[in-house]
Amino acid sequence: MDHTSPLEKLIRAALLAIVIIFFMFPIAWIVLMSFQTNESILRIPPSLIFTPTIENYVALITGEMRTAAGSLKLDFMRNLWNSVLLSSASVAVSLLLGVPAAYAFARFKFRLGEDIAFTLLSFRFAPPLLVLLPLSLYFKTLGLTNTYIGLIWVYQLICLPLILWIVRGYFEDLSPDIEHAHRIAGYNWFQTFWKIAIPLALPGIAAAGLLAFIFAWNNFVFALVLASADKQPVTVGALAFVTASGIQYGQIAAAIIFSIIPTFVLAMFAQRYLVEGLSLGAVKG
Amino acid sequence: MAELVISNVDKIYRPRRKKPVHAVKDLNLSVNSGEIVALLGSSGCGKTSTLRMIAGFEDVSNGSITLDGKAIHTLPPSKRGVAMAFEAYSLYPPLTIGDNIAFALKSSSLPTVEQQTRVKAMAEMLDIGGILNRYPSSVSGGQQQRASLGRALVRDAGLYLLDEPMGQLEPQLRAILRGRIKAYLRQHNCTTILVTHDQTEANALADRIAVMEGGILQQYATPADLKARPANLFTGTFVGEPPMNVFPAEVTATTKSVAFRIGERTSLTYPRSDFSSEVVQALSSIKKLAIGIRPYALHVGKGPIAGQVVACQWLGDQTHVAIEVEGRTVVSVAHERIKEKPGSSLALEVSASDLHLFDAENGNAIAHGGQLA
Amino acid sequence: MNQLAIRSLSKSFGAFKVFEGLNLAADSGEIVVIFGGSGTGKTILLRMIAGVEEPTSGHVEIAGENATDVAPEHRGIGMAFQNFALFPHMSASENIAAPLRAARAAEAEVESGVSRVARLLKIDHVLGHTPRELSNGQKQRTALARALAAEPKILLLDDPLRNVDAKLRFEMRLELPRLLRQSGATVLYVTQDYKEAMALADRIAVLSGGKFVQVAAPEDIYMAPATLTVAKLFGDPSINMVETTVRTAGKSATVDILGESVEIPASYAAYAGRKVAFCVRPEAVSLAHKSDGLHCEVQAVTPLNERVVLLLKSTGGWEFLSSLPSSAAIPTTGEKLRASFASKGTHLFDLETGERLDG
Known part of the structure; x- marks a missing residue:
């Protein structure tokens, strides 16, 4: 029963290869595009043979975009910085608010508790545009349009429910007896929360934080409506490559590579954490 | 069938x-x-x-x-x-x-x-x-x-x-x-x-x-x-509830008696006739000996296993008595009710027919109740 | 003085009543075992005493003071949990040290405290291990050590031997009384193993049906169970039972066991006509080839440790068990004998109320 025939191995390998090609093709294609000029990209028929160029990357870093119609200023590096700032600040705020809230929802039964938790989750159901129209009016009145604070605030709609629900699940999985034991050993509830609940749920908190970061990073429509050029993240900034003289495919590809890198690095780093999180069960007994 | x-x-x-x-x-x-x-x-x-x-x-x-x-x-x-x-x-x-x-x-x-x-x-x-x-x-x-x-x-x-x-x-x-x-x-x-x-x-x-x-x-x-x-x-220690008491022992056989020393002050001595000659023969070549005694075979009596009562627990139809003998806990079980205060002195006895002898090096049994295993 | 008392303590979840109006007081240094089957609320009761669960009504008194408003960390309690509840991210020694550190003990005191209880529980060689690296027995000992470390006045032990294997459970059962006496604490010990309790x-x-049906010394519980439920819960094999009616013939009293009359002590004559549960402990059943006693046939012979349990069937079809020391003469399957019942292990309970009838 534990033997596999050569044919089985072959079929397994072939199927795996198909899956890998299917998922990796767009990414590989974009990597290739980022090293080509617009002309070679738009060549017909397309070809895998080209002279690689780093022109696209240079353009992004220097902020000087040369098109057929002449040179154009663009501030992609600024967009990248905005993305980093908005996403990390939003996740930080969400963790600060969401983790204690998640603990409360997991451990204490209070009136309307379930309803509040569900309401928070329901923010994720509505199409963002529906919320945005009234929101943009309010933001104008409050002077929050085109401010980092305003954007971070709106980003809570993305991050907070996610963190709340994932971390709550982790807290619920922890045996309350461990916390009781700590209380009885002579510590107050805050010490127990800080020394027992948080460290034990850390893998879950990390996973939730990572997911929230990725969702915030990939957000488009909030920033499109509520921010102008100097506060825009990469997702919106990429629109600048659609110029009057055509679409700068090479530079878009390079920009995509740039914007994938932070989330990619984070995911690689957190992978270990996530695996640790999965083995949490072994700790419980 | x-x-x-x-x-x-x-x-x-x-x-x-x-x-x-x-x-x-x-x-x-x-x-x-x-x-x-x-x-x-x-x-x-x-x-x-x-x-x-x-x-x-x-x-x-x-x-x-x-x-x-x-x-x-x-x-x-x-x-x-x-x-x-x-x-x-x-x-x-x-x-x-x-x-x-x-x-x-x-x-x-x-x-x-x-x-x-x-x-x-x-x-x-x-x-x-x-x-x-x-x-x-x-x-x-x-x-x-x-x-x-x-x-x-x-x-x-x-x-x-x-x-x-x-x-x-x-x-x-x-x-x-x-x-x-x-x-x-x-x-x-x-x-x-x-x-x-x-x-x-x-x-x-x-x-x-x-x-x-x-x-x-x-x-x-x-x-x-x-x-x-x-x-x-x-199997000796796995089968049987409560488990068998096991002691490392040194054996001395004379023409009249066989003695097992299981501690500084504790030694079990039996007439040689309680053991077959094959058993005495086999014992002479054993380097490390272990004695097993089932709790039910240990009876409250005159000794030679004496020590302080650690626990004396009556369970309705039986009494479990644990005594500490030279740093080791020995368990005895009786069908009747025994009342002993923890800390008091108690002596247990066991007959040669209830001894299990093992070679402690490989664990194999040598003799049960004076006869070769 | 009562170190610990619970006063008309009740707990319900919605309409479901776990228990109602529990009263119990434990003297300083006393070991009280709370015994009951699963789902009787034993663990909830311990948690209430520890202060991590709220009673629906009633209160807990510690050293004579109402402890309702005292937070768990200020109750001076040590507790060991059934699932050990060790802090998984701390070493065994950090686990044990936790209550000492909470009391802001000096580092030297913490160290000496940890090594004292670790030696007592024979875990000094695994102090550096994390809970994950400990065997079940070591986990259980670490949990006990943690509960004992700060020398609490009250010790709550929630079925601490439940999750260790039989051999270890037996060893700990012998070891625990001395350990608990040494600590001097008032102990509340929860278990569903009647042997551990005794x-x-x-x-x-x-604890049964939401109330304490009997609170007494082990001897009284076994020899004079207050109700049929208590009689059934203590003893292995469980007590034999048959429903019948007390009859009198002259001065003597009898019960009818599915068509056959069996004499019972004359003192039961006062209950003539009463519908009763006639109960007899398996070890009180003696079997012989003689001219009196209940006719019965051996159905099966099943050894139980150093005893032999016989399944017997009376002529009328009553199935009952007899437990004999294995050194006794053991009848064989199919053998026909007469059974008699020692009065010491024979009990009558009112069939309606379940209460014991004194004979």
């Missing part, structure tokens, strides 16, 4: 990217027609692998299994003529308890009336006559386990395999059900193998017990023999 |  023979059976698991696990090593075991045999051991000892190989859920890596002279280890489970009760019950959720028990009978050639009487009698025996119309999910774990047992026993099979059949039973019912099931297996001359980690269950039901550890059959004997003549230190 | 308790409180 049939005879089962397991010859030179090995089971080796080869998990991917991990070391192979040799779960059962060169197992030889025969079960006579109508005999009840228990495979006893702690988890990971190979007993469940053995059962699964007999049932056909697991391939045999080496060796053969025959039932009534016919090799069955290559047959699919359904062709082996084996009935099995599972530890996890494995009742069919959409069927009532009654239909679950009757399930295997439905495909048999028995007339419907006969099927119904059988199911009813089985349910009566297992005290689940009142829940035949209920569904598994609505009854307790103990009742599910009894139903699962009923489903296996109601069939006509050459061999009955019971995997931890009574682990979840209600404590108040356990003793009486053991009695009924044993009577039933006897009456119907069922050849039965039960797998259990609970020696109480094995002792109560089995004609012979196969003690397994580390994939190796340690001893295969009747319950009485396992207690009186353990083959090695492992 | 071995460890000064008094046993039997």
Whole structure:
């Protein structure tokens, strides 16, 4: 029963290869595009043979975009910085608010508790545009349009429910007896929360934080409506490559590579954490 | 009804990217027609692998299994003529308890009336006559386990395999059900193998017990023999509740006496005539000796094992006494009530016929009660 | 003085009443075992005493003071949990040190405290291990050590031997009384193993059907169970029972066991006509080939440790058990004998109320 025939191995390998090609093709294609000029990209028929160029990357870093119609200023590096700032600040705020809230929802039964938790989750159901129209009016009145604070605030709609629900699940999985034991050993509830609940749920908190970061990073429509050029993240900034003289495919590809890198690095780093999180069960007994 | 023979059976698991696990090593075991045999051991000892190989859920890596002279280890489970009760019950959720028990009978050639009487009698025996119309999910774990047992026993099979059949039973019912099931297996001359980690269950039901550890059959004997003549230190200490007291000992034999020193101040001395000359001979060549004494063989008396009472616990029908002898705890059990205050002095005695002598280096038994093992 | 008392304590979840109006007081240094089957609320009761669960009504008194408003960390309690509840991210020694550190003990005191209880529980060699690296027995000992470390006045032990194997459970059962006495604490010990209860308790409180049905010394519980439920819960094999009616013939009293009359002590004559549960402990059943006693036939012989349990059936079809020392003469399956019942192990309970009838 534990033997596999050569044919089985072959079929397994072939199927795996198909899956890998299917998922990796767009990414590989974009990597290739980022090293080509617009002309070679738009060549017909397309070809895998080209002279690689780093022109696209240079353009992004220097902020000087040369098109057929002449040179154009663009501030992609600024967009990248905005993305980093908005996403990390939003996740930080969400963790600060969401983790204690998640603990409360997991451990204490209070009136309307379930309803509040569900309401928070329901923010994720509505199409963002529906919320945005009234929101943009309010933001104008409050002077929050085109401010980092305003954007971070709106980003809570993305991050907070996610963190709340994932971390709550982790807290619920922890045996309350461990916390009781700590209380009885002579510590107050805050010490127990800080020394027992948080460290034990850390893998879950990390996973939730990572997911929230990725969702915030990939957000488009909030920033499109509520921010102008100097506060825009990469997702919106990429629109600048659609110029009057055509679409700068090479530079878009390079920009995509740039914007994938932070989330990619984070995911690689957190992978270990996530695996640790999965083995949490072994700790419980 | 049939005879089962397991010859030179090995089971080796080869998990991917991990070391192979040799779960059962060169197992030889025969079960006579109508005999009840228990495979006893702690988890990971190979007993469940053995059962699964007999049932056909697991391939045999080496060796053969025959039932009534016919090799069955290559047959699919359904062709082996084996009935099995599972530890996890494995009742069919959409069927009532009654239909679950009757399930295997439905495909048999028995007339419907006969099927119904059988199911009813089985349910009566297992005290689940009142829940035949209920569904598994609505009854307790103990009742599910009894139903699962009923489903296996109601069939006509050459061999009955019971995997931890009574682990979840209600404590108040356990003793009486053991009695009924044993009577039933006897009456119907069922050849039965039960797998259990609970020696109480094995002792109560089995004609012979196969003690397994580390994939190796340690001893295969009747319950009485396992207690009186353990083959090695492992079975000696594993079988018997409370466990056997074991002391490292030094032996001195003179023409008149044999003395076992088990501590600075404690020594057991017996007339030489209590031991056969072969035993005395064998003892002379042993470097490290271990003495085993069952708690029931230690009686309150004049000594020579003396110390302070650690605990004296009366359990209604027996008293457990623990005394500390030169830093070691010695346990004695009596059927009558003994009242001793913790801290008081107490002396225990044991007759030569209750001594078990082991070679401490390889664990093998040397002598039981003065006769060679 | 009562170190610990619970006063008309009740707990319900919605309409479901776990228990109602529990009263119990434990003296300083006393070991009280709370015994009951699963789902009787034993664990909830302990948690209430520890202060991590709120009672629906009633209160807990510690050293004579109402402890309702005292937070768990200020109750001076040590507790060991059934699932050990060790802090998984701390070493064994950090686990044990936790209560000492909470009390802001000096580092030297913490160290000496940890090594004291570790030696007592024979785990000094695994202090550096994390809970994951400990065997079940070591986990259980670490949990006990943690509960004992700060020398609490009250010790709550929630079925601490439940999750260790039989051999270890037996060893700990012998070891625990001395350990608990040494600590000097008032101990509340929860278990569903009647042997553990009898071995460890000064008094046993039997929790059943949401109330304490009997609170008494182990001897009284076993020899004079207050109700049929208590009689059934103590003893292995469980007590034999048959429903019948008390009859009188002259001065003597009898019960009818499915068509056969059996004499019972004459003192029961006062209950003539009463519907009763006639109960007899398996070890009180003696068997012989003689001219009197209940006719019965041996159905099966099942050894139980150093005893042998016989399943017997009377002529009228009453199935009952007899438990004999294995050194006694053991009848064989199919043998026909007469059974008699020692008065010491024979009990009558009112069939309607379940209460014991004194004979």
